[in-house]
Structures are given as structure tokens and as C-alpha cells.
Amino acid sequence: MHALDRLEARLAQERALVVAFSGGADSALLAVAAHRVLGERALAVTAVSPSLPDRERRAAAAFARRHGVPHVEVRTDEAERPEYVANGADRCAHCKSALLDALAPLAALSGGAVALGTNLDDLGDHRPGQQAAAARGAIAPFVDAGLSKADVRAISAELGLETADKPAAACLASRVAYGEPVTPELLARIEAAEDALHDLGFGVCRVRVHGGGAVARIELPTDAFDAAHERRADIAAAVHAAGFTFCALDLDGFASGRMNVLLGMPAVQR
Template sequence: MADRPASEREKTADAGRESAAGAVSDAVDRLMARLRREDAVVVAYSGGADSALLAFAAARVLGRRALAVTAVSPSLAASERATARDFARAHGLAHLEVCTDEADRPEYAANGADRCYHCKSALFDALTPLAAAMGARIALGTNLDDLGDHRPGQRAAAERGAIAPLVEAGLTKADVRAVSRKLGLVTADKPAAPCLASRVSYGDPVTPEVLRRIETAEGALRELGFPVCRVRAHAGGTLARVEVPHTEIPRACELRERVDAAVRGAGFTFCSLDLSGFASGRLNALLPLLPS
């Protein structure tokens, strides 16, 4: 079959781009329309791509009836806290930081399969009085892709009546990034950065010291040129399992002495490199091994 003329290929490409642009515009409209149904919202705002888009859109629709609130605890990396603060300031968001007490809750520190439930419960305990004072509902930056993962925090959200506007607007993670790009948000391509406690092997206690080691080690790895990385803590926080994208594994091996020094310098006794490469939620593989 002969190739189509260049003019036809260009028309097809243009049509594809127009269709994609239209889909993104539709996603923006759906999100804004969903938020217009609220009198006021308190956005649980970590500064990641999802919550940043939600906070920005809520502020655009509701103005000062939208409040972005960042939960501050040992599980929030200082770099993420600073990024969230800078984004809020750059876009004129009404923004507060509140301290949450999940680290003081034995159920959270025990780090069972339901750790995230207790973390989110602490978050809602902090946000509920603010929402009540504003006559607002609590809004989470959950997207459609999150619904298929192991996320006990969603149960806590349902119990507290929190809403998920991104889900209700039908936005996937890819949609969140595309919409953020269209709106000119710097978070459009921001790598996912879940809480530091998600790096601690289930069953090992979550302590401020282990979280500090993880934060320090990941910061050192980023300085070595690994912007996407995870340091998973095992064996009571003595063993670090380093994950980088599989394309970066050869370079990590070349820099193994510096990687090892960076991780052990953060307080770990041992450093290992996971040859499977980075993948979100890798520790969920341990869930079937936990006591029922």
C-alpha cells in the first residue's frame, strides 16, 4: 500500500492534536463545574501534582472560600513542604500548615497494612475543625488511577465525608498532568512523592529517626543526579533498598561507591540496589505476608 501524501498525514496529525486539546479542555471544564457545586472546600494539599491542581482549580472557582492546608509531620519531607509553600505563594492560594499527630498514634507507628488509614484519620482530625468553621467540605486530590491501589486512607475519607473532585470529574493521573500543563502549572511533570512512611517495610515501626534517614538518603541521591528514586527501609531501618528507574541502574552501578556512601551516611547500616528498578507501591508485595 502506497504511503499517504504528506498533506494527508499532516491533516491527520493536526486532527489528533485538536482532539487531544479538546479532551484536555473538556477535563478542565468538568473539574471546574464539579467545584462550582461546593460552597467552600478545604483542600488536603501536599504540593504534589494532584493536590496542587485541585487547590489551584478550587481557588480559581471559589476564591477565598477555598483553603489549601498542608499537614506537617515527620513523614513530610522538608523539600516537599517548601515546594508546597512556594506553589501556594506563587498562585496566591489561601494556604495554612497544620501539625498532625499520626506519629504519636500507636496504630500508625506499628505500620500494619492499615497504616494509611490512621494517617488519614489524623489528617481529618486536624482539618475537620477548619472545614466546620468555613462551612466547607474536605477535598482530596485522589484521581481515578488511585482507586485501584491499596489505599486504606480512602476508607477514612469515606467515613469523614470527604470528596474527591478529580475522581468525580473523571480525571486519571495522565489527565491531571495534561490539565496542569494546559493551565501552566509547574507541577505538571512533578514526580510522585508519597509520604516518607510509605518507604518503611510493613511491620517495621515507623519512627522519626527512620523517616529522617530516608529523607536524607533520598536527598543525597537526588544530588547525585537521580531525581526519581526511592529508599525503602527494611530490617528495622538498618537496610536501605534503593530503587531508581531501570534505565538508570547502569549509572547507579557505576556510581555505586558514591551511592553507598550517600545512603550509609544517612544512617543506614547496609545499602542495596534493587535490580528490578523503580515502581510505585513496591512494598505492597509484602501485604500477603502480614498476619491476618
């Protein structure tokens, strides 16, 4: 059976769905596919908090409008939870708990389930949030349908979704070294620095933070190093303007989940 057919067959088993929709490639496909199958019984919901970049919030809303997907936003309170702020190895579990606390009432009203865009490739990462979500009854249709990240991108391209080749965009809290507090002020500084890098032409980038918020370690694809060298003064000025004392370029390049090396785990190159 074709991958899209498998996905739609899985979605058809649900009475209604509330899709956790960040606007990334995974959740965008899930929102569109759920709407194709369930119509108005599928609702895309974006969780708004200091960890969501405003550019991603705007992009998610614009995507939903373009594709006619019913969409709302909810506020989540993870930034007010001490366990999340402490930024231990289980930070994502506390974030997912806050997400499910916000989405569960909407799912209850519709008589449906909360659906996450987890795919098969995600199962090998350090993602304690997956266990927290599953414990609260959230479902993962991509996993149930046997879809990998490559499948998600292929189906998205087949459907003409502009997110088919969108780079991964993890939450801003993933930029903070484990054990260092996650605060709205620090997340705002990270967002400002990454926005500046985007404006300078570096569409794929991460500003990772160490040293109590003093050190900004920039990750770029290695093929962007020459451009970064040419614009090093502009990059440094932008990072300092965002409130960082030190600005460093990571010579290992960009990799998703780089902070996981602090937990003795490999990063994930995507």
C-alpha cells in the same frame, strides 16, 4: 465536556473547600482549580509531620505563593498514634484519620468540605486511607469529575502548572516495610538518604527500608542504573552516612507502592 470544565463544574457545587495540599501533581491542580472557582473560599492546607520531606514542604509553600493560592500549614499527630507506628496494612487509614482530625475544624469554620486529590487511577491501589477519609466526609472532586492521572497531568499542563510532570512523591512512611515500626528517627534517616540521592542527580528514587532499619533498598528507574554504577561509591557513602548498615540497589527498578507486594498486591508502575 472538557475535563477542566467538568472539574470546575464539580467544584462550583461546593460552598467552600479545604484542600489537603501536599504539593504533588494531584493536590496542586486541585488547589489551583478550587481557587479559580471559589476564590478566597478555597484554602490549601499542608499537613506537616515527620512523614513529609522538608523539600516537599518548601515546594508546596512556594507553589501556593506563586499561584496566589491561600495556604496554611497544620501539624498532624499520626506519629503519636500507636496504630500508625505499628505500620500494619491499615497504616494509611490511621494517617488519614489524623489528617481529617486536623483539617475538619478548618472546614467547619468555613462551612465547607475537605477535598482530597484522589483520582480514578488511585481507586485500584491499596489505599485504606481513602475509605477512612470518605467515612469522615472528605470528598474527591477528581473522581466525581471522572478524571484519571493522565487527565490531571494534561489539565495541569494546559494551565501551565510546573507540577504537570512532577514524579509521584508518597509520604516517607511508605518506604518502611509493613510490620516494622515507623518512627520519626527512621523517617529522618530515609529523608537524609533520599536528599543525598537527589543531590547526586537521581531525581526519581526511593529508599525502602528493611531489617529493622538496617537495610536501605534503593529503587531507581532502570535507565539510571549505569549512572548508579558509576557513582556507586558516592551512593553507598551517602546511605551509610544516613545511618544504614547495608546499601542495596533493587534490580527490578522503581515502582510506586512497591511495599504492597508484601501484602500480596502488585506495585504500580508510574
